[in-house]
Amino acid sequence: MTDRLMDAGSQAPADLPPGSDEQDVRRRLLDAASEEFAARGFEAATVRDIVARARTNLNSINYHFGGKQALYAEVLRHQVALSEARHPQRSDERAEGAPEAALRAAVRRLVRFLLDPDSLLPRLYALELLNPSPAFASMGPGASQQSALASAVQGLLGPHADPRLAARCVRSIYSQCAYFMFVRKALPMVDPQFRHDAQAPDELTDHITEFALGGIERLRRDR
Amino acid sequence: MTDRLMDAGSQAPADLPPGSDEQDVRRRLLDAASEEFAARGFEAATVRDIVARARTNLNSINYHFGGKQALYAEVLRHQVALSEARHPQRSDERAEGAPEAALRAAVRRLVRFLLDPDSLLPRLYALELLNPSPAFASMGPGASQQSALASAVQGLLGPHADPRLAARCVRSIYSQCAYFMFVRKALPMVDPQFRHDAQAPDELTDHITEFALGGIERLRRDR
DNA sequence: CCCCATTTTAAACACTTGTAATAAACAAAT
DNA sequence: ATTTGTTTATTACAAGTGTTTAAAATGGGG
Numbered sequence: 001m002t003d004r005l006m007d008a009g010s011q012a013p014a015d016l017p018p019g020s021d022e023q024d025v026r027r028r029l030l031d032a033a034s035e036e037f038a039a040r041g042f043e044a045a046t047v048r049d050i051v052a053r054a055r056t057n058l059n060s061i062n063y064h065f066g067g068k069q070a071l072y073a074e075v076l077r078h079q080v081a082l083s084e085a086r087h088p089q090r091s092d093e094r095a096e097g098a099p100e101a102a103l104r105a106a107v108r109r110l111v112r113f114l115l116d117p118d119s120l121l122p123r124l125y126a127l128e129l130l131n132p133s134p135a136f137a138s139m140g141p142g143a144s145q146q147s148a149l150a151s152a153v154q155g156l157l158g159p160h161a162d163p164r165l166a167a168r169c170v171r172s173i174y175s176q177c178a179y180f181m182f183v184r185k186a187l188p189m190v191d192p193q194f195r196h197d198a199q200a201p202d203e204l205t206d207h208i209t210e211f212a213l214g215g216i217e218r219l220r221r222d223r
Numbered sequence: 224m225t226d227r228l229m230d231a232g233s234q235a236p237a238d239l240p241p242g243s244d245e246q247d248v249r250r251r252l253l254d255a256a257s258e259e260f261a262a263r264g265f266e267a268a269t270v271r272d273i274v275a276r277a278r279t280n281l282n283s284i285n286y287h288f289g290g291k292q293a294l295y296a297e298v299l300r301h302q303v304a305l306s307e308a309r310h311p312q313r314s315d316e317r318a319e320g321a322p323e324a325a326l327r328a329a330v331r332r333l334v335r336f337l338l339d340p341d342s343l344l345p346r347l348y349a350l351e352l353l354n355p356s357p358a359f360a361s362m363g364p365g366a367s368q369q370s371a372l373a374s375a376v377q378g379l380l381g382p383h384a385d386p387r388l389a390a391r392c393v394r395s396i397y398s399q400c401a402y403f404m405f406v407r408k409a410l411p412m413v414d415p416q417f418r419h420d421a422q423a424p425d426e427l428t429d430h431i432t433e434f435a436l437g438g439i440e441r442l443r444r445d446r
Numbered sequence: 447c448c449c450c451a452t453t454t455t456a457a458a459c460a461c462t463t464g465t466a467a468t469a470a471a472c473a474a475a476t
Numbered sequence: 477a478t479t480t481g482t483t484t485a486t487t488a489c490a491a492g493t494g495t496t497t498a499a500a501a502t503g504g505g506g
Binding site: 041043044126127128129130131132136137142164167168169171172174175176178179182183185186189190191193207208210211212213214215216217218219222 | 264266267349350351352353354355359360365387390391392394395397398399401402405406408409412413414416430431433434435436437438439440441442445
């Protein structure tokens with residue numbers, strides 16, 4: 001009956017000394033589950049595969065997290081935190097400089113995040129977008145990503161622009177980046193000539209930025 | 224032992240008279256499976272739910288199609304054929320007229336196809352893109368959709384344009400359309416202000432076309 | 447040393463899955 | 477009317493699922 005959630009206060013302040021004794025299994029479980037969920041999706045991923053990858057027993061998930069669903073929710077939170085640490089909001093994105101630079105910075109951050117081969121979040125996020133689960137709300141559906149884009153677009157369109165036009169432009173840019181989040185796995189089949197080099201993110205950033213600058217400029221003139 | 228595939232020659236020429244006697248169950252199965260696969264994905268969809276929806280028995284799938292996978296492959300082919308009938312390649316898309324008109328026509332066709340609420344293909348296609356199955360190749364991964372776009376972009380960029388630039392522009396346009404194919408289900412959560420009216424496709428077409436014309440024009444000047 | 451809370455194992459459970467085996471119903475032709 | 481080939485219906489099965497139960501091990505304070 002001693003729920004795992006209750007001893008967080010009794011042991012949390014002193015569980016680091018033994019080299020992450022308590023956190024060890026939990027961490028391994030979190031990592032293994034992240035990979036399984038990202039690779040196969042929530043339903044297709046099995047608790048047996050997860051515990052095998054984490055080198056622990058079948059009951060661990062229920063003991064440490066309370067079930068498969070709770071583990072999944074924790075995985076989402078964990079990966080969001082991880083990704084936010086790896087792609088911090090840089091200071092120059094909100095800067096007052098040229099709107100073109102702000103747009104380029106926002107696009108670059110988005111592209112790097114979505115193409116980061118070491119992050120499992122884009123895949124998990126894409127799966128959730130295609131098939132939203134109750135845990136989706138906890139990810140704060142990409143609002144932070146689009147906010148930087150929104151202010152840059154606002155700067156380019158001018159303060160008196162139609163907000164709906166601005167929203168459409170933001171979506172036009174965001175969708176070009178998000179595309180790779182969705183088709184990553186099928187990219188060789190649908191876009192065989194796409195090279196996944198180290199410089200791919202920068203080339204992509206340049207193209208999307210220029211394309212967007214042209215599109216925004218034309219729509220601004222059209223009124 | 225009498226395989227269903229063998230009597231296609233012996234009964235096919237005379238199975239229509241009794242009001243689609245033979246085709247009836249098969250058709251119902253195909254329709255039910257299309258909806259289940261589109262709603263839940265291949266693995267999550269169960270043969271029991273499918274046969275229940277088709278108002279037939281559990282063995283029908285194995286008898287008429289030979290298994291769940293074969294049924295799925297048939298569903299993909301069926302839906303592709305259905306969609307191609309509903310969205311025929313119009314003659315003015317390849318016309319020699321103004322490249323702007325060609326682009327607008329290609330975008331319009333793409334948007335209408337992807338936003339068609341009565342077609343299950345976009346969902347099935349999105350599922351396959353996110354998680355390609357062996358049956359994915361049989362869909363001819365959207366090549367026909369992008370070819371119209373490609374020729375329009377080519378016409379706008381000029382005959383001496385860098386083919387890689389043209390490919391990037393095509394992808395920029397296609398991704399803006401495909402975005403809705405992926406996020407349709409989560410649209411209320413990620414884009415609450417998007418109205419799914421009857422005129423939504425046309426507004427979308429206009430915006431994407433103008434945005435793309437501006438982007439292409441800028442990239443053409445950039446060289 | 448021993449008790450006790452915590453954690454780890456291991457086994458079992460109840461349920462669902464796709465498919466195979468088998469039986470029943472049906473329709474048409476001899 | 478009976479036989480034959482085809483379709484439908486029912487049942488059974490083996491494998492896999494998440495979860496529960498209960499036993500074993502662990503590791504510090506009394």
